[in-house]
Amino acid sequence: MDIDPPARGIPLVPGDEERLLRDAVSDLAGRYGHRYFAEQVASGGAAEELWDELAAGGYVGAGLPEEHGGGGLGIAALCAVEEELAAAGCPLPMLVISPAIVGSILARHGDEAQRARWLRPIAEGRIRVAFAITESDAGSNSHQVATVAARDGAGYRLRGSKTFISGVEHAAAVLVVARTGRDERGRGQLSLFLVDSDAPGLERQLVPTACAALEQQWQLFLDDVEVGEERRVGPEGAGLRALFDGLNPERLMGAAMCTGIARYALDKAAAYAREREVWGVPIGTHQGVAHPLAEARIELEAARLMLQRGALLYDAGLEAGEASNMAKFTASEVSLRALDRAIQVHGGNGLADEYGLADLWFVARLLKTAPVSREMVLNHVAEHALGLPKSY
Numbered sequence: 251m252d253i254d255p256p257a258r259g260i261p262l263v264p265g266d267e268e269r270l271l272r273d274a275v276s277d278l279a280g281r282y283g284h285r286y287f288a289e290q291v292a293s294g295g296a297a298e299e300l301w302d303e304l305a306a307g308g309y310v311g312a313g314l315p316e317e318h319g320g321g322g323l324g325i326a327a328l329c330a331v332e333e334e335l336a337a338a339g340c341p342l343p344m345l346v347i348s349p350a351i352v353g354s355i356l357a358r359h360g361d362e363a364q365r366a367r368w369l370r371p372i373a374e375g376r377i378r379v380a381f382a383i384t385e386s387d388a389g390s391n392s393h394q395v396a397t398v399a400a401r402d403g404a405g406y407r408l409r410g411s412k413t414f415i416s417g418v419e420h421a422a423a424v425l426v427v428a429r430t431g432r433d434e435r436g437r438g439q440l441s442l443f444l445v446d447s448d449a450p451g452l453e454r455q456l457v458p459t460a461c462a463a464l465e466q467q468w469q470l471f472l473d474d475v476e477v478g479e480e481r482r483v484g485p486e487g488a489g490l491r492a493l494f495d496g497l498n499p500e501r502l503m504g505a506a507m508c509t510g511i512a513r514y515a516l517d518k519a520a521a522y523a524r525e526r527e528v529w530g531v532p533i534g535t536h537q538g539v540a541h542p543l544a545e546a547r548i549e550l551e552a553a554r555l556m557l558q559r560g561a562l563l564y565d566a567g568l569e570a571g572e573a574s575n576m577a578k579f580t581a582s583e584v585s586l587r588a589l590d591r592a593i594q595v596h597g598g599n600g601l602a603d604e605y606g607l608a609d610l611w612f613v614a615r616l617l618k619t620a621p622v623s624r625e626m627v628l629n630h631v632a633e634h635a636l637g638l639p640k641s642y
């Protein structure tokens with residue numbers, strides 16, 4: 251049940267620009283709401299109407315450069331868009347994948363022809379491009395990617411498999427991470443390739459998961475998929491550098507999805523706690539109900555500030571890895587806590603479909619594991635921020 255319209259997200263930067271953006275997206279998403287989202291998920295839809303409206307408003311490409319069809323407002327703006335969507339009960343992972351990961355990589359590493367052919371339609375929301383790095387055997391160790399792109403005449407042949415690749419069913423293409431060589435330490439030298447979703451030799455198999463999202467997850471099998479040289483993004487073997495320019499936006503957008511879900515949960519919990527009476531007073535009168543929500547609200551604002559810091563660093567072209575990882579780490583913990591508390595405040599109704607909370611659990615839970623697991627974030631912080639030895 252959509253009790254109240256979503257509360258506005260407090261802008262993090264003074265001035266009107268972010269406020270206007272947030273208000274516009276919040277109004278747009280509020281017209282759809284979580285019930286629409288849940289119906290789309292249940293029916294296997296892609297929320298096309300919502301996506302198309304976002305695209306027409308220029309919100310899909312808000313963060314991408316203006317000269318390539320975007321709004322030129324940076325990843326901070328796209329994070330604001332994602333947060334407002336999630337705060338209205340409509341988290342959109344495809345916004346994380348297509349414009350934030352693939353779009354950011356193309357903006358910084360694509361050549362002019364690739365930007366015209368791929369980046370502009372991504373920024374304008376006319377096409378979606380999925381992203382495939384994960385492999386069953388390599389796991390979190392991207393140096394062990396086994397999918398190979400072998401030189402073949404003027405192009406490449408790709409062989410291997412990927413797993414848990416989101417949204418391929420809605421995507422025109424997939425940006426595939428493949429190995430084109432090994433360095434002196436035996437680690438994979440990676441390259442990035444744009445592969446059409448319907449390319450001959452590319453097969454996919456559904457991986458059923460608990461995530462109630464608009465995107466399905468797929469295992470991809472690449473059996474001598476031919477791509478021309480013009481499909482390679484960035485120099486051969488330099489894919490790792492390009493990847494980081496897409497993975498930091500991915501972490502920031504994941505954080506934004508989490509802070510949005512936390513806002514959505516807390517808005518609903520507070521509205522319910524104001525209205526529901528069991529002992530003659532609203533349950534929100536009891537501090538045992540109010541304090542966990544207030545605590546989650548404080549944690550939420552801390553996560554939002556960390557997110558903003560990471561986005562500002564990225565947009566300024568500064569080192570944003572640690573800040574982005576920390577923001578994703580914190581936001582994913584906060585969203586699960588806020589959602590859990592919101593479910594608790596709703597009593598039995600917290601588990602009823604009608605109240606639209608429990609179905610978001612695994613989407614929020616996903617962000618503890620993906621795009622980078624909490625343990626790998628802790629490894630990064632232990633090594634780089636604390637100077638501790640690496641264990642792996």
Ligand SMILES: Cc1cc2nc3c(=O)[nH]c(=O)nc-3n(C[C@H](O)[C@H](O)[C@H](O)COP(=O)(O)OP(=O)(O)OC[C@H]3O[C@@H](n4cnc5c(N)ncnc54)[C@H](O)[C@@H]3O)c2cc1C
Pocket residue numbers: 347381382383384385386388389390391413414415416417459461467616619620621622623624625626629642
């Ligand atoms: C719903 C969903 C959607 C996804 N979408 C995509 C997508 O679109 N594209 C894509 O490429 N991938 C996608 N993924 C994959 C996701 O990014 C990976 O599952 C994630 O990065 C973890 O990798 P793994 O599953 O191989 O876990 P593993 O690497 O096998 O790790 C297993 C566990 O061991 C821990 N661990 C591993 N190494 C260490 C270490 N050195 N120290 C401490 N702990 C460690 C991990 O933290 C984790 O808890 C998706 C996954 C899911 C579930």
